[in-house]
Amino acid sequence: MKPTLFILAAGMGSRYGGLKQIDGLGPNGETIMDYSVYDAMRAGFGKVVFVIRKDFEEDFRKVVLSKYENKIPCEVCFQSLDKVPAGCTYNQERTKPWGTNHAVLMGKDLIKEPFAVINADDFYGKESFQVLADYLKSIEGTKGNYCMIGYRVQNTLSEHGSVSRGVCATDEKGYLTDVVECTKIEDKGGKIVNSEDGVEQEIAINTPVSMNMWGFTPEYFDYVEEGFKRFLAENGQELKKEFYIPTLVNEMIKQGTATCRVLDTPSKWFGVTYAEDKPQFILKINELINKGVYPDKLF
Helix, strand or coil: CCCEEEEECCCCECCCCECHHHCCCCCCCCCHHHHHHHHHHHHCCCEEEEEECHHHHHHHHHHCHHHHCCCCCEEEEECCCCCCCCCCCCCCCCCCCCCHHHHHHCCCCCCCCCEEEEECCEECCHHHHHHHHHHHHHCCCCCCEEEEEEEEHHHCCECCECEEEEEEEECCCCEEEEEEEEEEEEEECCEEEEEECCEEEECCCCCEEEEEEEEECCCHHHHHHHHHHHHHHHHCCCCCCCCCHHHHHHHHHHHCCCEEEEEEECCCCEECCCCCHHHHHHHHHHHHHHCCCCCCCCC
């Protein structure tokens, strides 16, 4: 059975200013997601599931899904505030859903095979999809053997401002031991530093960081659901607190419920964290096209 690619596309690009998930950036109007789907197809993924907001379903189907017809099977699910486990309550004044792991939970009824989770608005590179697909194929039929693609932090920076990254610690066998979310990483005078709360901490250039590119077996959904119930019991009245993938994965590692292999990739991440990143993204895509990595027209 081929693995599934699960794309988290429900978020608004608040810093970028608009629905960057459907913004055409390639020479023929390709979105960032188009490059992810193309890379996933040639790496051996068999299906794509998107989690989106219901209110832009029509545009999404017209602009994005129509391209993949007869290319790869696609399904859509929706993330919204009211999608919580039975019996759970939350503050009715809250306006946004609960983040990445809540988004993952939306795919529970659609995905029954090993699957990858990625962001819609990040460019991951073809090598990363191949590494991830190979691992997911190798763990079919097992449980708790998760993975994440560990990007070298120097390959994940923006030229136009600081970025948030999950900085990873691993054991001697390459398994994840901890992920720490660092929210203000940038290059300062040739050094990569995280500047939070007025304190600068240097980060080695090859330190693996999470770009939210994970691999799971399908029982992970059950752990997400139970974890989300606990999260709401403790934080349901909070207006902004979110339920993140690394939080639950860390918990499962510490409990011995799962392991998570950190898979190295030489790929360079790039995306449109800021509006000013868009011209640079277009330039880099054109460079890859000129090198023959991608055709001029994907679909």
